[in-house]
Amino acid sequence: MRRFAIFLPIFWPCAAIAQSGEEQRPRIVVNSAATIPSPPDRAVVSFSVHGEGTTSDEAVRDMVAKRDAIEKGLAGISARPDIRAAQVGIAEVRGRDCNRNTYGNPRLSTGECAIIGYTADLQVEVRTAAVNEAGTMVSLAGRLGATNPRIDRYFLAEDKEIRRRGITEAVAEAKLQAEAIARASGVRLGGVLSVSNLSFNGPGPYDEIVVAAARVSSPPPPPPPPPPVAIGLKPRAIETQVRVQVIYAIQP
Numbered sequence: 168m169r170r171f172a173i174f175l176p177i178f179w180p181c182a183a184i185a186q187s188g189e190e191q192r193p194r195i196v197v198n199s200a201a202t203i204p205s206p207p208d209r210a211v212v213s214f215s216v217h218g219e220g221t222t223s224d225e226a227v228r229d230m231v232a233k234r235d236a237i238e239k240g241l242a243g244i245s246a247r248p249d250i251r252a253a254q255v256g257i258a259e260v261r262g263r264d265c266n267r268n269t270y271g272n273p274r275l276s277t278g279e280c281a282i283i284g285y286t287a288d289l290q291v292e293v294r295t296a297a298v299n300e301a302g303t304m305v306s307l308a309g310r311l312g313a314t315n316p317r318i319d320r321y322f323l324a325e326d327k328e329i330r331r332r333g334i335t336e337a338v339a340e341a342k343l344q345a346e347a348i349a350r351a352s353g354v355r356l357g358g359v360l361s362v363s364n365l366s367f368n369g370p371g372p373y374d375e376i377v378v379a380a381a382r383v384s385s386p387p388p389p390p391p392p393p394p395p396v397a398i399g400l401k402p403r404a405i406e407t408q409v410r411v412q413v414i415y416a417i418q419p
Contacts, residue, residue, distance in 0.1 A: 201336040205407060215289065217233075217288050218289075222285060237311045250292075252289060258285065355417065
């Protein structure tokens with residue numbers, strides 16, 4: 168836990184006193200902060216799923232089959248992962264000599280611009296409590312056909328108690344520093360005039376995997392798939408910072 172404080176002795180000019188219409192008492196203003204490191208308890212893994220086909224339905228079926236295989240595999244690593252689809256899109260595929268993006272008259276889907284296939288792409292985000300296994304989940308997703316699998320971020324599912332602890336420590340530190348300022352200035356520290364919480368709540372290559380299989384009559388049962396390549400990761404701590412401003416009176 169790291170703490171620091173900024174001390175702002177306030178002197179009120181006579182003009183300000185006359186303008187406000189009330190006497191401003193001498194005071195000590197302290198800005199204090201407490202930083203509390205905590206291990207993350209959630210990780211976000213994201214990837215894309217790509218499907219292809221000569222028709223739109225074929226492309227979608229290809230994409231869905233890959234998605235189901237990936238989700239089934241990830242469920243074996245992380246119990247009940249929170250899998251969310253972010254975006255899905257279907258695109259027409261035409262010959263390389265078709266130029267439909269230039270300005271001018273529209274072109275029909277014939278000749279060089281005839282549709283020769285479709286692609287379907289799905290963006291997926293997985294939130295998991297298996298923080299230390301997030302790297303292995305990326306490895307397995309890549310094996311099962313995901314494109315651009317990656318760890319997006321780590322975070323805390325809940326930080327209310329951590330912030331309450333930070334406020335307690337920051338206010339206690341502010342009092343210690345205010346007492347030191349009062350002693351060094353030869354004045355007596357008075358009571359608290361106000362406390363303000365200044366905190367606010369906070370944040371690649373295209374990997375294509377191709378699998379080919381040969382079909383023969385009466386094939387032997389396939390061997391079990393090898394375990395995923397484990398990637399041992401220990402994420403760095405998340406630093407929750409709380410800032411407070413405490414204003415103390417100075418006793419006459």
